[in-house]
Amino acid sequence: MRDKVAVILLVVLLLSLVVLSTGCGFFNQPGETPAEVNRDHARMLRINQQEMMADIDRTLDLDQPSKLTDKHLP
Numbered sequence: 001m002r003d004k005v006a007v008i009l010l011v012v013l014l015l016s017l018v019v020l021s022t023g024c025g026f027f028n029q030p031g032e033t034p035a036e037v038n039r040d041h042a043r044m045l046r047i048n049q050q051e052m053m054a055d056i057d058r059t060l061d062l063d064q065p066s067k068l069t070d071k072h073l074p
Helices: 002-027 034-059
Strands: none
Touching: none
């Protein structure tokens, strides 16, 4: 029983080391070039930044004109 636990722990340790050493690069899509990966990352960063700015504008009420004036604002 004690030997089985030791073997199971050793297997789990080895598998975790394999997964940690390969990182996310192990799960890339086949046939994807580094340029495509960089373009996708840049696109995701740009979209995330736009969404974050929209959230900040909505939180600070900067996404619509103020209602403190009676003048018509474009």
